[in-house]
Amino acid sequence: MPLLVPTYSDIAAKKRLQRDKNFKKEWLVAPANLPPASSPSVIGWIEKCGELTSKQLEITASSAPEILSAVRDKVWTAFEVAEAFCHRASLAHQLTNCLSEVFFDEGLQQARELDEYYERTGQLKGPLHGLPISLKDNINVKGQATTVGIVSFSFSPEKFSEDSVISAMLRDMGAIFYVKTNVPVAMMMPESINHIYGNTTNPLNRKLSAGGSSGGEAALLALKGSPLGIGSDIGGSIRIPASFNNLYSLKPTFGRFPTYGSRSGLPGLESVNSVNGPLTTSIDSLELYCKTLVGAEPWIYDPKAVPLPWRTVKLPETLNIAVLEDDGVVRPTPPLLRGMKMVREKLTKSGHIVIDWNPEEHLRLSELITEFFLSDGGKHVKDECNKTGEPFFPYMQMYGTAPEKGVASLWALQAERTKLVKKFLDRWNATASATGNGRPIDAIILPATPFPGNPNGKFQNYVGYTSPFNAVDYSVGTIPVTTADRGLDTREVRETFYGETDKAVYDNYDADESHGGAVCLQVVGRKFEEEKVMELLKALKAIMES
Numbered sequence: 292m293p294l295l296v297p298t299y300s301d302i303a304a305k306k307r308l309q310r311d312k313n314f315k316k317e318w319l320v321a322p323a324n325l326p327p328a329s330s331p332s333v334i335g336w337i338e339k340c341g342e343l344t345s346k347q348l349e350i351t352a353s354s355a356p357e358i359l360s361a362v363r364d365k366v367w368t369a370f371e372v373a374e375a376f377c378h379r380a381s382l383a384h385q386l387t388n389c390l391s392e393v394f395f396d397e398g399l400q401q402a403r404e405l406d407e408y409y410e411r412t413g414q415l416k417g418p419l420h421g422l423p424i425s426l427k428d429n430i431n432v433k434g435q436a437t438t439v440g441i442v443s444f445s446f447s448p449e450k451f452s453e454d455s456v457i458s459a460m461l462r463d464m465g466a467i468f469y470v471k472t473n474v475p476v477a478m479m480m481p482e483s484i485n486h487i488y489g490n491t492t493n494p495l496n497r498k499l500s501a502g503g504s505s506g507g508e509a510a511l512l513a514l515k516g517s518p519l520g521i522g523s524d525i526g527g528s529i530r531i532p533a534s535f536n537n538l539y540s541l542k543p544t545f546g547r548f549p550t551y552g553s554r555s556g557l558p559g560l561e562s563v564n565s566v567n568g569p570l571t572t573s574i575d576s577l578e579l580y581c582k583t584l585v586g587a588e589p590w591i592y593d594p595k596a597v598p599l600p601w602r603t604v605k606l607p608e609t610l611n612i613a614v615l616e617d618d619g620v621v622r623p624t625p626p627l628l629r630g631m632k633m634v635r636e637k638l639t640k641s642g643h644i645v646i647d648w649n650p651e652e653h654l655r656l657s658e659l660i661t662e663f664f665l666s667d668g669g670k671h672v673k674d675e676c677n678k679t680g681e682p683f684f685p686y687m688q689m690y691g692t693a694p695e696k697g698v699a700s701l702w703a704l705q706a707e708r709t710k711l712v713k714k715f716l717d718r719w720n721a722t723a724s725a726t727g728n729g730r731p732i733d734a735i736i737l738p739a740t741p742f743p744g745n746p747n748g749k750f751q752n753y754v755g756y757t758s759p760f761n762a763v764d765y766s767v768g769t770i771p772v773t774t775a776d777r778g779l780d781t782r783e784v785r786e787t788f789y790g791e792t793d794k795a796v797y798d799n800y801d802a803d804e805s806h807g808g809a810v811c812l813q814v815v816g817r818k819f820e821e822e823k824v825m826e827l828l829k830a831l832k833a834i835m836e837s
Contacts, residue, residue, distance in 0.1 A: 299442045299679035303487040306438070306445035310488075313393040318342075318381040325385060331496040332807050333386045337514060342382060347375035355422055355518045355576035362421035369409075369421030373402035373467050376423040376517060380470050383516035387492045389507040391428045391473045392435050398423065398469030405465060418583050420465030425517035427508050428471045429478060429553050430567070431455040437554040440476040440485030443678040444554075455552030456593045457521065457567060457584075464587060470517070473507030477556025477672050478523065479664065480686040481531055481740075481750040483507050490747065493535055495774065496807045499744030502532030505570065509536040512570055519576050523553070525565040526660055527739065527757025530769050530813055533570050534739035537771035537809035539577045539828060540570040544764050544818045548584060549593035557671060562663035562705055563761055574832060577768075578825050597819070604822040606733070606830055611726040612638055613648035615737035620654055621753050621793045624800045625783060626743040626775035630810035633772060634736055634835070641834050644726050648735050649718070652711045656759035659708050661689075666704075668695030686752055712763045719817065734827050735815040741796050743775040743808030749799045751792050757813070766816040768824045770831055775808040 297305075320342060326333050338348060350358070350372055361367045377395040384390040405421055408414075426432065429439050431451045438444040454462060462468065473483050473491045483506025484490040491506045493499040494513045501510040505522030509532035512520050522529040524542040533540035545564040555565065569580045582601050590596040616631045617623060623631070638645050669690030676683065683691050696704075723731040738756050745751075760767050780802050788794040814831065816824040 299486060299681040302445050302679055303442050306487050310391065310393055313395065314381055315395060318378045320382065320385060328497070331498050333494045333497065334513070336386065337379060337382050340382070343375070343378060346371070347378060350375040351379045351515045353518065354573040355571070356579050358518055359420065359422055363415060369402040369405040369467065370399065372421055373398050373423055373469060377469050379514070380425070380511060380516035383494070383511050383514035386514065387494050387497070387501065387510040388489055389473055389491050389501070389510040389516070390470050391438065391488055391507060392471035394435055395469055397434065398467050401467045405467070415465060417464035419461060422466050422519065423469055423517060424461055424466045425508060425511055425520040426458065426468060426471050427505050427520070427522045428474045429523055429555065430458055430471070430521060431552055431554060432458050432468055432471065435471065438487055439478055439554055439556050440474045440487065441556070441675050442486055442681045443675045445487060453552070456549040456589065457553070460549065460584065460587055460589060460592060464583065470511070472505070472511055472520070474505070475503045476684060476687055478504035478528060479556050479672070479690070480504065480684060481527070481752065481754060482686070482747070483532070484684065486681055492747065493744045493808070495536065495809055496744060496805070498746060498804050499808050500535065500747050500750065502535035502744070504528040505532045508570055509533055509538055512536065512538055512572060515572065518571065519580055520570045521567055522570050523565050523567045524761065525563060526664070526761055527754045529568050529570060530739045530757050530767060531754070533769040534811040534813070535744040535809050537774070537811050538570050538572060538769065539574050539771070540769045541568045541577060541581065541821060541824065542566060542760070542767045543568050543821050544766050546595055546597035547599065547819060547821055549589040549596050551593040551595065557664065560663065560666070562666065562701065563660055564764070574828055577828070581821060581825065599819060602822050604826050606823070606826050607730070609728065610638070610643040610830065611646070611722070611728070611730055611732045612643060613646050613722060613732045613735045615648040615650055615735060618650045618653055618755055620755050620789055621741050621751070621796050622789065623738050623741040624743065624796065624805070625780035625802070626805060626808065626810050627738045627741060629780060630772040630812060631736070631738065634812065634831070637834050637837070641837065644728065646722065646725050646732070648737070652715050653755055653759045656708070656711055656762040657755040659704055660758040660762050662704055665689060665693035666696045666701050669693050670695065686750070708762055715763050733823070737813050737815070739769060739811065739813050743805050743810050746799055746804060751795050753792050760815055764818055766818065766820045766824045768814045768828045769811050770814055770828050771809065771811045772835065773810045775802070775805045775810060777802040777806040780805070
């Protein structure tokens with residue numbers, strides 16, 4: 292009798308069951324008591340459902356600096372903080388399906404050890420002592436799995452034997468790990484869906500996607516199931532989910548933060564580099580993370596990290612800002628156009644210089660990024676999926692059909708990219724002649740996508756608003772502006788379109804369906820300008836609130 296070979300769905304079901312056994316029953320709500328599908332937004336539900344104590348609600352509403360201060364001053368123990376976020380993360384998962392790996396017991400044990408250490412020595416273990424940090428699924432954590440949404444990775448290995456550089460550094464500084472978050476297959480789709488864990492929805496409006504590939508991370512953070520999360524970005528994978536969930540985030544230039552030891556969906560790809568960076572609801576948390584991580588000198592541990600300490604940057608009193616509302620390939624939907632108009636008007640009213648940015652290199656840069664992704668002919672992804680018979684999602688079909696590029700062809704693409712990056716830099720510098728004060732622009736502000744969160748399954752696979760900045764390797768932040776409003780964001784009347792994708796985005800937009808979705812924009816600085824982008828985010832927040 293032939294042996295039965297497990298199918299991809301059998302393996303996925305086994306992995307899912309393993310995860311689900313790690314939830315604590317006392318922290319879960321009966322399905323009948325969860326918000327019905329007819330209630331798209333679940334923001335605020337956790338505060339009202341009665342599952343968390345008043346102290347737990349206070350803890351989970353706090354920023355990272357506030358948590359660290361309270362643990363240091365012994366207002367809260369590290370255990371109390373960890374338990375509150377574990378409990379809240381459980382509820383966030385029930386609402387959005389955002390978690391991939393759950394290891395609450397290990398996180399609570401870390402917290403106990405930190406409390407014991409503090410009690411015994413009177414010293415904090417490090418600058419992040421007692422701070423829970425959630426991690427995107429690609430970041431290896433000792434004793435946990437990393438599937439990156441690929442079924443064949445479910446138990447291969449079942450547990451990693453060591454931390455990646457970034458998790459080791461954060462752990463040594465006193466951070467607590469308790470969950471990893473859902474991603475798309477190989478982290479190469481704009482929505483966080485895979486055959487193991489399914490789709491992560493958007494808590495602002497569950498009819499909309501949480502984005503990809505750091506979508507589980509963004510959904511968890513939007514529901515305050517974590518005070519600070521780490522995502523990764525190779526074509527928009529931090530900024531798209533952050534923008535769909537109205538979060539602050541930072542995509543750094545490659546080398547500023549450590550990446551060594553994380554699992555990749557496309558290992559060995561160096562034509563464009565994946566970077567990791569923080570997502571959070573608080574600028575203070577974002578800044579604390581960046582300063583603390585860079586202050587720990589990651590270049591000592593990661594051979595590709597750049598020895599560049601965190602610097603103090605003072606912005607000019609009058610900012611020079613370029614805005615890009617429409618890239619001429621896919622026109623943003625009405626909520627994003629309204630958000631851009633709000634920012635432009637606020638900047639102008641505050642006395643800052645605003646000019647338009649011409650995206651003339653953007654389309655080709657985004658095309659090159661896609662060609663780099665497919666340069667191995669999809670071999671790595673195909674080989675892993677073929678091991679279990681895992682089928683491709685529609686977003687991934689090109690990985691099954693792309694031809695492998697020869698070395699000469701790849702070199703030619705890289706040379707073309709370099710020329711475009713030089714042209715981009717020259718045009719940035721040339722804005723000094725358009726600003727009226729002799730200085731070039733300080734930043735470009737533009738949407739991250741055409742949507743306030745796309746309807747689930749309808750992203751259209753266009754990342755032309757984010758991926759050009761991976762190609763030029765610039766520092767980019769995101770900043771929440773407003774939310775979609777069915778009364779204000781009615782469909783534009785258009786008779787002509789840039790192309791099929793533009794028309795599909797237009798046709799799929801529905802003001803009622805998008806109501807409550809996030810309007811969150813990118814703030815682009817140049818290479819290694821993480822400090823300046825941080826200051827720009829703070830300045831823009833103040834301008835928008837004035």
